[in-house]
Amino acid sequence: MRVAVFSTQPYDQRFLDAANAAGRHVFTYLPARLEASTVATADGHDAVCAFVNDRLDADVLAALRSRGIRLVVLRCAGFNHVDLAAAASLGLAVGRVPEYSPHAVAEHTVALVLALNRKIHRAYARVREGNFALDGLLGFDLHGRTVGVVGTGKIGLCFVRIMRGFGCEVLAHDPAPDPVCEAAGARYVPLAELLARSDIISLHCPLTPQTHHLIDAAALSRMKRGAMLVNTSRGAVVDTRAVIAALKSGALGSLGIDVYEEEADLFFRDLSAEVLRDDVFARLLTFPNVVVTGHQAFFTHDALAAIAAATVANLDAFETTGQPRHPVSVDRLA
Numbered sequence: 001m002r003v004a005v006f007s008t009q010p011y012d013q014r015f016l017d018a019a020n021a022a023g024r025h026v027f028t029y030l031p032a033r034l035e036a037s038t039v040a041t042a043d044g045h046d047a048v049c050a051f052v053n054d055r056l057d058a059d060v061l062a063a064l065r066s067r068g069i070r071l072v073v074l075r076c077a078g079f080n081h082v083d084l085a086a087a088a089s090l091g092l093a094v095g096r097v098p099e100y101s102p103h104a105v106a107e108h109t110v111a112l113v114l115a116l117n118r119k120i121h122r123a124y125a126r127v128r129e130g131n132f133a134l135d136g137l138l139g140f141d142l143h144g145r146t147v148g149v150v151g152t153g154k155i156g157l158c159f160v161r162i163m164r165g166f167g168c169e170v171l172a173h174d175p176a177p178d179p180v181c182e183a184a185g186a187r188y189v190p191l192a193e194l195l196a197r198s199d200i201i202s203l204h205c206p207l208t209p210q211t212h213h214l215i216d217a218a219a220l221s222r223m224k225r226g227a228m229l230v231n232t233s234r235g236a237v238v239d240t241r242a243v244i245a246a247l248k249s250g251a252l253g254s255l256g257i258d259v260y261e262e263e264a265d266l267f268f269r270d271l272s273a274e275v276l277r278d279d280v281f282a283r284l285l286t287f288p289n290v291v292v293t294g295h296q297a298f299f300t301h302d303a304l305a306a307i308a309a310a311t312v313a314n315l316d317a318f319e320t321t322g323q324p325r326h327p328v329s330v331d332r333l334a
Contacts, residue, residue, distance in 0.1 A: 001024075001025045001026070001046045001047050001071075001315050001318070001319055002025070002026045002028070002044065002045040002046050002047070003025055003026065003027050003028065003045060003046065003047045003048065003049050003073070003315065004028050004030055004041060004042045004045040004047070004048045004049070005027050005028065005029050005030060005048075005049040006030050006032065006033060006034035006038070006048060006049065006050050006051065006054050007030075007031070007032070007033050007034065007050065007051040007053065007054055007268065008029040008030055008031050009031075009268065011304060012029070012075070012308075013027075013029050015304045015305055015307070015308035016049075016308045016311065016312070018305070018308065019305070019308035019309045019311065019312040020308075020312050024312075024315075024316065024319075025312065025315050027049075028045065033053060033054055033055070033264070034048065034050050034054035034055060034056065034060065035054070035055040035060060036055070036059060036060055036063065039060055039063040039064060039067070040063075040067075042064055042067055042069055043067050045067075045068075045069065046068070046069065046070055046071065047069060047070065047071035047072070047073060047315065047318070048064060048069055048071075048072055048073070049072075049073045049074075049075060049311060050072060050073070050074055050075070051074070051075050051076060051268075052076045052078060052081065052295070053081070053263065053264040053267065053268070054081065055081065056072065056081055056082040056083060056087075057083050057086070058083045058086035061082075061083060061086045061087055061090055061092055062086070062090060064092070065090040065091070065092055069092065070091075070092065070093065070318075071092070071093045071094075071095065071314075071315070071318050071324065072087065072092060072093070072094045072095070073094075073095045073096075073311050073314045073315060073324060074094070074095065074096040074097065074328075075097060075307050075308075075311055076096065076097060076307075077096060077097055077098060077099060077100070078096075078206060078207065078234060079094070079096055079328050080206065080207040080208065080234065082094060082328075084328065084329060088329060093318060093322075093323060093324055093327065094324070094327065094328050094329070095314035095317075095318065095324025095325065095326050095327055095328065096314075096326055096328045097306070097307050097310040097311065097326065098310070098326050099154055099306075100298065100302075100303045100304075100306035100307045100310065101298070101300060101302045101303035101306055102153075102154035102155040102157070102158045103158050103302075104297065104298055104299070104300040104302065104303040105155045105158075105204075105232050105297040105298055106155050106156075106158035106159040106162060107158075107162070108232060108258060108293070108296070108297035108298075109155075109159055109202055109204075109230055109232045109256075109258075109297065110159070110162050110163075112230050112232070112256030112257075112258070112291055112293070113142075113200060113202070113228065113230055113256065115256070115291050116228055116230075116254040116255075116256050116289065116291055117139040117140060117142065117228070117254075118137070118139040119136070119137040119138075119139065121291055122136065122137060122288060123137055140199075142163075142166040142167070142168055143166060143167035143168070144167060144168070144169070145168050145169070145199040145200065146168065146169045146170075146171060146197050146198050146199050146200075147163045147168045147169070147170050147171070147198060147199065147200045147201075147202065148170075148171045148172075148173070148194040148195065148197070148198030148200070148201040148202070149163075149170060149171070149172045149173070149186065149202055149204060150172075150173050150174075150191070150194065150201065150202070150203050150204065150205050150214070151173075151174055151203065151204035151205030151206070151233060152172050152173075152174040152177070152178050152181045152186065152204070153174075153204065153206075155204045155232075156172070156174070156181070156202075156204035156205075157178065157180065157181050157184065159202055159204060160172065160181055160184050160185065160186045161184050161185075164184060164185040164186075168200075169187075170185055170186040170187070171186070171187055171188075171189050171193070171194045171197060171198060172186040172187065172188050172189070172194075173188065173189060173190070173191045173194045174188070174205075191219075192222055195219055195222040195223045195224075196222055196223070196224060197224065198223070198224065198227060199224065199227055199228065200227065200228045200229075200230065201215075201223065201227060201228070201229050201230070202230045202231075202232070203215070203229075203230065203231040203232070203233045203237050203238070204232070204233050205233055205237060206233065206234065207233070207234035207236050207237055211234075211237050212236050212237070213236065213237070213238070213239040213242075214237050214238075215229065215231075215237060215238045215239060215242070215243070216239040216242050217239065217242040217245065217246075220242055220243065220245075220246040220251060220252060221251070223251070223252070225250070225251055225253075226250070226251075226252075226253035227252065227253055228253055228254045228255070228256070229243070229252060229254070229255050229256070230255075230256040230257070231256070231257045231258070231259055232257075232258045232259065232297045233259065234259055235257070235259040235260040235261035235262070235263050236261040238257070238261065240260065240261055240262075240280055240281075240284070241280060243255060243284075244280070244283055244284065247287050247289070247290065253289065254289040254290065254291075255284075255287070255289065255290045255291075256290070256291045256292075257284075257290075257291075257292055257293075258292075258293045258294075258295055258296060258297045259295055260281060260284075260292070262278055262280070262281065263294075263295060265277075265278070266278060266281065266294070267294045267295045268294070268295065310325075310326060313325045313326070314326055
């Protein structure tokens with residue numbers, strides 16, 4: 001199949017080429033994000049390969065279909081950026097990567113927790129300036145603390161197991177409780193109880209209409225004063241303006257995020273020579289108790305190899321059967 005690969009970075013090409021070593025498919029690597037203004041570059045292809053910040057709304061999907069595109073393959077697990085109802089009505093198949101390395105994201109989440117707690121980001125900057133004072137770097141033992149995990153899919157389960165290894169009490173919340181997670185030591189509770197009791201809250205839920213701004217001003221007001229919030233799921237699960245207000249008041253003790261609700265115009269690009277135009281994001285960066293990474297939790301060799309392999313498997317299956325190996329349809333929204 002001829003595949004237009006949007007939002008391409010050098011590492012995407014490296015891993016996709018390796019997964020496609022047999023040469024069954026022809027990839028055209030495009031650095032531009034897929035949106036209405038770039039959709040014409042898909043001309044002459046059978047499929048498009050998209051990433052988390054590509055736009056796949058009804059208009060873009062219709063434009064793709066009119067150009068002969070039959071398949072959209074996602075290099076990610078999330079599909080909240082795809083209008084699945086429009087895809088179904090247009091006869092466009094959609095495939096995704098259902099999982100790649102849950103350990104990668106869970107381990108990055110732990111890295112954010114440790115950095116925030118022990119002020120690693122501040123200590124690193126101090127030492128490089130010859131400042132070895134410890135004032136302002138006080139942390140706490142993770143052992144014995146209560147950790148709340150919202151969303152206990154594969155990533156959430158990995159995070160539960162790691163935090164249990166630290167000796168933490170783990171509370172969990174998920175519409176579909178998992179006995180395996182309970183066996184790992186987590187106890188399912190209502191969200192209100194999790195918010196009220198947790199010293200650290202980590203978000204691992206998908207972005208759906210039900211989870212959009214799940215952590216808003218009301219949720220923040222229910223949290224233990226001084227608690228830590230970490231989000232490595234999807235940016236819009238958190239109301240950023242509400243979080244800033246909670247940080248300013250001291251109600252929220254610290255924040256670690258690898259995702260941001262308006263990240264599409266920021267992440268995966270080098271903007272070091274430009275002025276940030278997002279005032280909300282810029283305000284976040286002024287807090288000493290905030291650590292931001294640019295959607296890199298997935299970014300390990302193991303995860304990228306798995307993503308590329310699943311992407312090629314979707315293409316192989318579609319070419320043979322007319323359906324991707326890992327389809328996602330409008331039924332998943334029910």
